Amino acid sequence: MEILNGLLQGFSVALAPANLLWCFVGVFLGTVVGVLPGLGPPATIAMLLPLTFSMNPAGAIIMLAGIYYGAKYGGSTTSILMNVPGESASVVTCIDGYQMARRGRAGAALGIAAIASFVAGTVGVLGLMLVAPPLAKFALSFSSPEYFALMSLGLALVVLLAGRSILKALLAALFGLWIASIGTDLFSTTSRFTFGRLELLSGIDFIVVAIGVFALGEVLANMETREDSTLLETPKGLRNLLPTWQDLKDCRFAFANGSIIGFLVGTLPGGGSTIASFLSYGLEKAVSKRKEQFGTGVIEGVAAPEGANNSETGGALVPLLTLGIPGSGTTAILLAALVLWGFKPGPLFIPEHPDLFWGLVASMYIGNVMLLVLNLPLVPLFAQVLRMPVYVLYPLILGVSMVGVYSASGSMFDLGLLMVFGLLGYLMRKLDYPAAPLILGLALGAGMERALRQSLMMSQGSLSILVSRPISAVMLSLALLILLIPLFGKFNAWRLRALES
Amino acid sequence: MEGGTRSGDLWSGVALGLLGVFIVAQAWQWDYSSPEGPGAGFFPLWYGIAMIALSLLLVAGHVGRAKGEGRPLDWARIRRALAVWLALAISVALFKVIGFVVGFALLTYFIVAVMYGRPAKTAGIVAAATGAAFYLVFDVALGLALPAGVLGF
Numbered sequence: 001m002e003i004l005n006g007l008l009q010g011f012s013v014a015l016a017p018a019n020l021l022w023c024f025v026g027v028f029l030g031t032v033v034g035v036l037p038g039l040g041p042p043a044t045i046a047m048l049l050p051l052t053f054s055m056n057p058a059g060a061i062i063m064l065a066g067i068y069y070g071a072k073y074g075g076s077t078t079s080i081l082m083n084v085p086g087e088s089a090s091v092v093t094c095i096d097g098y099q100m101a102r103r104g105r106a107g108a109a110l111g112i113a114a115i116a117s118f119v120a121g122t123v124g125v126l127g128l129m130l131v132a133p134p135l136a137k138f139a140l141s142f143s144s145p146e147y148f149a150l151m152s153l154g155l156a157l158v159v160l161l162a163g164r165s166i167l168k169a170l171l172a173a174l175f176g177l178w179i180a181s182i183g184t185d186l187f188s189t190t191s192r193f194t195f196g197r198l199e200l201l202s203g204i205d206f207i208v209v210a211i212g213v214f215a216l217g218e219v220l221a222n223m224e225t226r227e228d229s230t231l232l233e234t235p236k237g238l239r240n241l242l243p244t245w246q247d248l249k250d251c252r253f254a255f256a257n258g259s260i261i262g263f264l265v266g267t268l269p270g271g272g273s274t275i276a277s278f279l280s281y282g283l284e285k286a287v288s289k290r291k292e293q294f295g296t297g298v299i300e301g302v303a304a305p306e307g308a309n310n311s312e313t314g315g316a317l318v319p320l321l322t323l324g325i326p327g328s329g330t331t332a333i334l335l336a337a338l339v340l341w342g343f344k345p346g347p348l349f350i351p352e353h354p355d356l357f358w359g360l361v362a363s364m365y366i367g368n369v370m371l372l373v374l375n376l377p378l379v380p381l382f383a384q385v386l387r388m389p390v391y392v393l394y395p396l397i398l399g400v401s402m403v404g405v406y407s408a409s410g411s412m413f414d415l416g417l418l419m420v421f422g423l424l425g426y427l428m429r430k431l432d433y434p435a436a437p438l439i440l441g442l443a444l445g446a447g448m449e450r451a452l453r454q455s456l457m458m459s460q461g462s463l464s465i466l467v468s469r470p471i472s473a474v475m476l477s478l479a480l481l482i483l484l485i486p487l488f489g490k491f492n493a494w495r496l497r498a499l500e501s
Numbered sequence: 502m503e504g505g506t507r508s509g510d511l512w513s514g515v516a517l518g519l520l521g522v523f524i525v526a527q528a529w530q531w532d533y534s535s536p537e538g539p540g541a542g543f544f545p546l547w548y549g550i551a552m553i554a555l556s557l558l559l560v561a562g563h564v565g566r567a568k569g570e571g572r573p574l575d576w577a578r579i580r581r582a583l584a585v586w587l588a589l590a591i592s593v594a595l596f597k598v599i600g601f602v603v604g605f606a607l608l609t610y611f612i613v614a615v616m617y618g619r620p621a622k623t624a625g626i627v628a629a630a631t632g633a634a635f636y637l638v639f640d641v642a643l644g645l646a647l648p649a650g651v652l653g654f
């Protein structure tokens with residue numbers, strides 16, 4: 001009953017004309033971003049974040065979330081028509097999607113991708129709606145030691161799954177913690193790592209780092225070559241985009257598989273939609289009666305991963321909104337957005353801001369319907385975006401990045417920092433340092449330090465408080481176990497195989 | 502470590518190790534603990550030490566690797582990306598003098614004409630159009646102040 005009342009309240013927020021418009025803007029932009037290879041949701045959300053400061057927070061979070069899940073729909077278009085993933089979560093869709101397109105079934109592949117995305121995306125929102133409120137109630141019993149342990153566990157999971165080298169992922173996370181320490185220590189008012197610059201007393205703005213590392217780093221990496229890809233012909237007319245009855249029948253298990261795996265992986269910090277789509281594809285292939293045909297253009301090979309990467313979004317919002325723990329670069333930026341608008345995601349977020357939480361949930365149901373409508377008949381239109389010359393696109397991204405940073409602070413110093421972090425983002429890509437642990441370290445750094453220092457104040461300096469409380473002890477043990485995995489050859493070989501595939 | 506580059510691991514390990522030393526040296530000057538609890542130096546000291554230890558492992562991994570193992574860096578590609586970055590940094594440095602609109606248009610011209618080898622006419626049109634579009638959308642329509650130069654825009 002509580003959930004039903006909440007949902008009704010949510011629809012009254014989401015159906016307000018302004019919020020409906022922001023939802024549409026979000027999913028539309030998300031689809032475009034998803035279609036464009038080389039521009040992902042974290043970069044786009046980071047670039048647009050400064051522009052939301054003057055917006056109503058409900059409209060702003062509805063729009064940013066729309067970009068997040070809308071990009072998952074758009075990513076499949078590029079995978080299927082160009083054999084290039086529009087965003088990382090659509091990598092696996094290339095395998096069977098592109099083969100279907102080459103065999104003249106691009107329409108069915110695009111259609112099933114949209115339908116699977118809709119079904120699983122809706123199941124993901126349903127999961128968010130059912131799981132988040134009880135989890136938030138449970139988390140009310142958490143105190144500083146549990147929060148420190150939880151953040152350590154989240155960071156450890158991201159480090160484990162972020163890249164091939166755990167060592168580099170850990171170093172990236174520590175670098176993020178260092179950036180988070182820059183500025184005035186709020187406990188003692190000591191200035192830390194400010195190099196005598198007044199501009200650094202209040203710390204480095206999260207947006208500067210996020211836009212620099214994600215957007216600028218990505219554009220610089222893409223501009224290394226002049227390469228262009230070939231676009232297969234887009235089918236025209238709704239009839240040519242609808243899968244056959246047999247196709248839908250073949251995809252029954254793929255819809256369920258993608259929905260469940262996507263949501264479960266999403267709730268784990270570090271899981272992410274790329275891993276969700278690979279796991280779902282693997283399971284689909286394992287249980288299929290025609291597993292030998294996978295890779296040659298099997299429709300379930302498109303439905304399962306596309307479903308999983310959409311359902312993952314709902315799962316990823318669970319730890320973000322109920323515990324204040326982001327599990328990926330994108331959710332870390334969403335966390336920063338909520339904090340910048342004056343909210344504190346955590347166990348009290350739902351009871352204190354029911355309109356925002358339920359408004360977001362309801363908007364995601366509406367957004368998924370909008371995306372289905374947009375992605376079925378308008379796929380040919382979105383595919384035209386791929387014809388935009390890169391020499392026009394990249395300057396536009398660079399320009400929006402600079403305007404985004406300057407409009408947030410009006411500071412030329414921040415634009416200088418943006419250049420530094422842009423170069424850092426590029427070098428990290430070249431040297432195989434994953435960006436997600438850095439962003440997560442930055443997003444969680446201040447909270448981790450605060451929770452640790454508060455815990456030690458509670459125990460008069462004894463570290464035993466972290467292991468004498470059962471929940472905290474379990475989570476810290478898990479974090480330690482995760483970081484020790486590379487020492488066990490068999491587990492590490494499995495991890496590397498999973499990342500390699 | 503197979504995903505590493507031949508010299509990238511070594512130099513990034515050295516750089517991060519030096520950063521770790523700097524963090525520890527700074528944290529040493531701040532209170533480790535106070536009557537109220539841990540001080541400003543407590544947290545940085547520990548992650549600084551962790552950074553030094555992990556950097557040493559990274560460097561040791563590079564030294565222990567057979568010569569020639571790992572991916573070589575493609576300097577032609579890197580030079581291209583760094584040229585764009587340098588042009589971007591110069592345009593930002595010039596914003597105070599020539600303003601965002603002109604600086605951004607010049608950057609766009611450089612990217613289109615030099616990096617993508619398009620004809621000067623195409624580059625000029627794209628540069629003028631993007632500069633004007635940014636001014637109209639962000640400055641005029643959205644009211645966001647863009648860095649202004651001596652010409653006032």
